[in-house]
Amino acid sequence: MRPARGEQHPHPLEPGSPSAPGRRDAGPHRGHPLRNRAARVHLACRIRGRRSHFCGLDGHLRHGRPAREDALEPPRHPGPGRQEGSEGVILKQFWNEQVQQYSxxxxxxGAGEAIVIDADRNVEQYIAAAAAERLRIVHVTETHIHADYLSGSRELAQRTGSNLWLSAEGGPDWQYTFTTPEHKPLRDGDTIQIGGVTVQVWHTPGHTPEHISFLIHENGVLQGAMTGDFIFVGDVGRPDLLENAANMKGTAEPGARRLFQSVQRFAALPDHILIWPAHGAGSACGKSLGGVPVTTLGYEKATGWAWRISDENKFVEEVLAGQPEPPFYFKMMKHLNKVGPDPRPAVDALPRSSSLAEFEAARQRGAVVLDVRPSAMYLREHIRGSLHIPIYAMFAQYVGWLVDFQEEVILIASDEASAKQAATYMAYIGWDRATMWFGEDILRTYERAGHELVTTADLQACDVPKDAVWIDVRGRNERLGQNIPDAVGITLGEMVVRKDEIPQGKRLAISCQGGTRSPIGVSVAERLGHDVLNVRDGYLGFLTCQGRQKVSV
Structure with a gap:
């Protein structure tokens, strides 16, 4: 079902691939075939009532950074009916590292119009990008009711006066429940016109019942598709989230069967079309998402496991097996996006405080003290009972795992920029209850008031005391075939709900793969009342000190 181990399949957008579109250097992201490239495919944009304009649809596919802002050059040899020197249609792809999401x-x-698909809450980026290209956003839409981040579609449509097109597929239980004057329903076969480019709606259920994809046509020719959480690079959207994240029992298998039918329908489309997904590597919306930001249908059909299974029952078994643990906040995201998200609060409004009285009053109210400083600083000294999540690519997801939606949050940060960055990232998943932030001076004030700061032992795996109990906070798929003997395996985000599985009265050695996640686990275990130490090199360090090779699965 999957390529044999060691079998090489050059991606169609890698240099030397016969189906690779023209590409050029995109800057500092090296080492990945598309992290330093921009893929390009050309369309003609025929404006009704005007002469034909050439439109070069430049993918601007930059992994890890916002879309380009510069104008596009026309191709050297325009096709029949196209004219040299005319303007180009612009496709900009925006990458949100915190939720591993593309919009x-x-x-x-030529028409001066634009559409935005699957917007996140940073709506200013789309407004600015459109303005830079002298475009007016006239349509906003999304592929489905998202579960992993808070949608910005409603706010963007209101800010720009755009039509808000939302799926009306999936039946009465799967409809958006908010209505606005801008809200318009979308069904299979509907089209949205952007100048001379036609965006056609396809109902592609499976990941969710209401899920739709957008086929991009020019002059009657299909050029590509924006597939949301249906087709990813190297994977397809998981159909079990409604059951395993939102507790909608009995939905996983029927969803998997609908997903199979959607895959079979999509497989009949031409191999050359480009696929622009809504998520990349690191997302919990699938189990094996690739790290490149675009693919072709032909490449996926040739190499992707889902396209090589013709038996529905085998597909169902495979797609439901080995999915990662869904973060707890997914259920709340699904609800908020269905009823209509509120606008994002202004990060500049987050006040700083140096008052110990305000700090203690917030803690008395039940506020979570969230220490977002680098992990080395947290381990060296911190306030007992604080939750530590450093600002890195998974920050928002672990906030969603470990902080309840209703809880007030006060931040401890190294500086103002870090505090505002943390609040911004929390807002991507709708966690808007950060009320103030404190600098490191609060530690000195706390200490002068007679309170003791905590220093956590930070040891290499080889130096962990023999009597310590290892707590392996990697995900269950990471632990398959790569276990630490006698370690208690509890996925980091599940430590609180599985607290009864953590041994009492023992010193705990908190370990992950290489030391990034374990300090978060240290803070969770400490908040649960345990004596802890951090294993700075994790499972990789354990292998080194055991003289063993890493086991592949």
Missing amino acids: YLLGCP
Whole structure:
């Protein structure tokens, strides 16, 4: 079902691949075939009532950074009916590292119009990108009711006066429940016009019942598809989230069967079309998402496991097996996006405080003290009972795992920029209850008031005391075939709900793969009342000191 181990399949957008579109250097992201490239495919944009304009649809596919802002050059040899020197249609792809999510702006300068697909809450980025290209956002849409981040579609439509197109597929239980004057329903076969580019709606259920994809046509020719959480690079969207994250029992298997039918329908489309997904590597919306930001249908059909299974029962078994643990906040995201998200609060409004009285009053109210400083600083000294999540690529997801939606949060940060960055990242998942932030001076004030700060032992795996109990906080798929003998395996985000499985009265050695996640686990275990130490090199360090090779699965 999957390529044999060691079998090489060059990606169609890698250099030397016969189906690779033209590409050029995109800057500092090296070492990955598309982290330093921009893929390009050309469309003609035929504006009704005007002469034909050439439109070069430049993917601007930059992994890890916002879309380009510069104008696009026309191709050297325009096709029949196309004219040299005319303007280009612009496709900009925006990458949100915190939720591993792609969103898109598609615009035709000849018409002066643009559509935004799957917007996150940073709506200013789309408004700015459109303005830079002298485009007016006239349509906003999304592929489904998202579960992993809070949608910005409603706010963007209100801010720009755009039509808000939302799926009306999936039956009465799967409809958006908010209505606005901008809200318009979308069904299979509907089309949205952006100048001379036609965006066609396909109902692609499976990941969710209401899920739709957008086929991009020019002059009657299908050029690509924005597939949301249906087709990823190297994977397809998981159909079990409604059951395993939202507790909608009995939905996983029927969803898997609908997903199989959607895959079979999509497989009949031409191999050459480009696929622009809504998520990349690190997302919990699938189990094996690739790290490149675009693919082709032909490549996926040739190499992707889902496309190589013709038996529905085998597909169902495979797609439901080995899915990662869904973060707890997914259920709340699904609800908020269904009823209509509120606008994002202004991060500049987050006040700083140096008052110990305010700090203690917030803690008395039940506020979570969230220490977002680098882990080395937290381990060296911190306030007992604080939750530590450093600002890195998974920050928002672990906030969603470990902080309840209703809880007030006060931040301890190294500086103002870090505090505001943390509040911004929390807002991507709708965690808007950060009320103030404190600098490191609160530690000195706390100490002068007679309170003791905590220093956590930070040891290499080889130096962990023999009597310590290892707590392995890696995900269950990471632990398969790569276990630490006698360690208690509890996925980091599940430590609180599985607290009864953590041994009492023992010193705990908190370990992950290489030392990034374990300090978060240290803070969780300490908040639960345990004596802890951090294993700075994790499972990789354990292998080194055991003289063993890493076991592959």
